[in-house]
Amino acid sequence: MADICQILEEYxxxxxxxxxxxxxxxxxxxxxxxxxxxxxxxxxISVCNGIPSSLRGDIWVFLSRSxxxxxxxxxxxxxxxxxxxxxxxxxxxxxxRTFPHELLFKSFCxxxxxxxxxxxxxxxxxxxxxxxxxxxNFIVGTLLMYLSEEKAFWTFVSIMFEKNWRELFKEExxxxxxxxxxxxxxxxxxxPEVYNHLKSEGIEMTVFAKYFLTFFMCxxxxxxxxxxxxxxxxxGENEILEIINTALLLERKKILGLKYEELFMFCAKELGKRCxxxxxxxxxxxxxxxxxxxxx
Amino acid sequence: xxxxxxxxxxxxxxxxxxxxLALKYVKNEFHKxxxxxxxxxxxxxxxxxxxxxxxxxxxxxxxxxxxRAIASNYYRQAKGALIVYDIxxxxxxxKVVSWIxxxxxxxxxxxxxxxxxxxxxxxxxxQINRPEALEFCRKMQIRHFDTSAKSGxxxxxxxxxxxxxxxxxxxxxxxxxxxxxxxxxxTVEKTKHRExxxxxxGCC
Numbered sequence: 257m258a259d260i261c262q263i264l265e266e267y268x269x270x271x272x273x274x275x276x277x278x279x280x281x282x283x284x285x286x287x288x289x290x291x292x293x294x295x296x297x298x299x300x301i302s303v304c305n306g307i308p309s310s311l312r313g314d315i316w317v318f319l320s321r322s323x324x325x326x327x328x329x330x331x332x333x334x335x336x337x338x339x340x341x342x343x344x345x346x347x348x349x350x351x352x353r354t355f356p357h358e359l360l361f362k363s364f365c366x367x368x369x370x371x372x373x374x375x376x377x378x379x380x381x382x383x384x385x386x387x388x389x390x391x392x393n394f395i396v397g398t399l400l401m402y403l404s405e406e407k408a409f410w411t412f413v414s415i416m417f418e419k420n421w422r423e424l425f426k427e428e429x430x431x432x433x434x435x436x437x438x439x440x441x442x443x444x445x446x447x448p449e450v451y452n453h454l455k456s457e458g459i460e461m462t463v464f465a466k467y468f469l470t471f472f473m474c475x476x477x478x479x480x481x482x483x484x485x486x487x488x489x490x491x492g493e494n495e496i497l498e499i500i501n502t503a504l505l506l507e508r509k510k511i512l513g514l515k516y517e518e519l520f521m522f523c524a525k526e527l528g529k530r531c532x533x534x535x536x537x538x539x540x541x542x543x544x545x546x547x548x549x550x551x552x
Numbered sequence: 553x554x555x556x557x558x559x560x561x562x563x564x565x566x567x568x569x570x571x572x573l574a575l576k577y578v579k580n581e582f583h584k585x586x587x588x589x590x591x592x593x594x595x596x597x598x599x600x601x602x603x604x605x606x607x608x609x610x611x612x613x614x615x616x617x618x619x620r621a622i623a624s625n626y627y628r629q630a631k632g633a634l635i636v637y638d639i640x641x642x643x644x645x646x647k648v649v650s651w652i653x654x655x656x657x658x659x660x661x662x663x664x665x666x667x668x669x670x671x672x673x674x675x676x677x678x679q680i681n682r683p684e685a686l687e688f689c690r691k692m693q694i695r696h697f698d699t700s701a702k703s704g705x706x707x708x709x710x711x712x713x714x715x716x717x718x719x720x721x722x723x724x725x726x727x728x729x730x731x732x733x734x735x736x737x738x739t740v741e742k743t744k745h746r747e748x749x750x751x752x753x754g755c756c
Contacts, residue, residue: 349567353588390566390616391590429618460625466591474590517609520594 277302282311286318303490304537306483313402319489320414322407332406336374338381347376347388354393361397371405372396378409383416389425391469398473398481419492424468435468435493436461442501450508454523457516463523464500467531471496475528483535503530555598556726557607558718561627563651564636565644566615569670572701573636574612577711582702589614592626599715603723606715608632624658632664632718634710639669639698640677645685652692664717666695668710673700 274297277285282302285294307315317323326332339347351369355361360368375396380387395415399408416422423431440461444451454461466474471488473481487495504511507522507530514522562570571589575581578595593612598605611630613623627633635651637644648667655663667689669680682698689696695713699706 346566350588352585353567356583356585356587389618390588390614393588394590425618427618429621433621458629462622462625463591465622469590474587517594517596524591524594 274298274301276305279308279311282308282315286311286314289318289323291318291321299490303486304535306536307486312482312486313404313407316399316402316411316485316489317407319486320411320418322410322414325414325417326406326410329410332378332409335378335382335409339377340380340384340387343380343387344377347373347380347393350390350393351376354397358397358401360401368397368400371400371408374405375400375409375412379412379416382413383422386416386422386425391466392425394470394473394481395485398471398485401482415489419488432465432468435497436465439464439497439500442497443504446501447505447508450504450511453512454519457514457519459516459519459523463520466524467500468496472528472531475525477528477532480528480532480535483532487535499531499534500527502534503527506530506534554726555605555607556719556722557609558631558722559609559611559629560632560634560714560718561611561613561623561630562634562636563613563623563627563655564615565617565638565641565647568615568636568638568641568644569699569701570615570634570636571612573634573668573670573699573707573710574610576701576704577707578610580704582704584702591622597711599712601712601716601719603716603719604726606719608711608715620654624654627655627659627663630659630663631722632666632714633659634666634668634714636668636670637680638671639680639685640671640674642679645669645680649688652694662721664714664721666697666710666714666717668697668699668706670699670701672698672705673702 274295277298351373352364354372358368361372363369372393376388376392379392379396392412396408396412399411402408403411416425420431424435440451443454471481471484473484475481484496484499487499504527507527511519511522562574564570566588571586571593572582574593574595575583575586578597589612591614595610595612596607597610598607611626613619613626633651633655635648635655637648639645652665655665667685669682669685686696695717697706697710697713699710701707
């Protein structure tokens, strides 16, 4: 019982002594450009409540501190031109298949597709050990919805290097394995019945892999990927683990009643909706959940 | 009637048309720019073959080399595998060889494999000679199909062949009810109608 409250507490914003940053305050914060001067509690609450969409791009640059990277590196264009032909072909295959329904990326070789192609090419030459890997296309696409091409590139580089996300896309995907393992441990500890049910139904943790590889950006709820990236840039990878874990916990009643195929589909598709609730702190029935929990 | 339920996986290089083939077959849909698969999709279809019926549970995996470790989770208990290459992309054909090797060493012993040379509507851009592909598959004792997820050519026939080979390979287990179908084993259960096959009456 204590456990469940503990987990939920992080997401239920009950404490109003830390007000959300207003848009004007965000503008000042961006001007100051000093993340360490912010009150961590206010930052958390502000991000959970959703940062102003019109400032989101700049806030991503601020949180990822990508402008420092940009200032100390070779010009972006040199990286765009330095991409290997073979990798370029690989990237090209995925361009038309990334957010094909979004206005920005709809038209063949249009503005959005060209920017995405350039950024992925530039990244592949910036980090030739990793090159290009599927999943990156969705992250870059989402960045482009809020940032100019060059800023999106450096923010992507920052995610990959500063946040060490490139380890996720390395040969043998070592970081992915690590994260999935942490998720498993966490789930086993916080919600053993869900863990046991997944295990007995033969559902591997890899079902959650794409959530890490794309920050939930392939999901139907378009807001989700953006909000996850907000949280990730602010609080790091643990946040994603917590989101998935809490969503699983909230849906455990449903999960326990599902069999293999349905369970797989649920974990791979429907869980996203619950994750959005978790991020937004829309967990209002805490007491109800606790009651259910005692009944189990 | 007895239904054999089995798991099959689609494998192959990225953007060869794995998702498109599965979608064409199960839902008769085709999208020119199918969104790229990061993890895996799952589709199911009941197929009528002369010997009985087979519920194909299709696990459609992501193609990129780096996700191989993930793909292996999907083929592990599969009864059948569909390896797809793009006839306009030589590299994708080379990958077929490594997939076959991997399946022969890692997958279940009696796994049924078929190979699809997809995008045969783009004959002009063909990079792999048809005789070469056929000869290769003949040596491997694997059926080869020319398919087009766009036009639908060869798609139905290929899945039917896969279903009936799987039925043949596993009919010994049919009747031993209570085995766990999820792990690729066989169960006998009432015929379920999810996505009914039947465009061709199923029996031809």
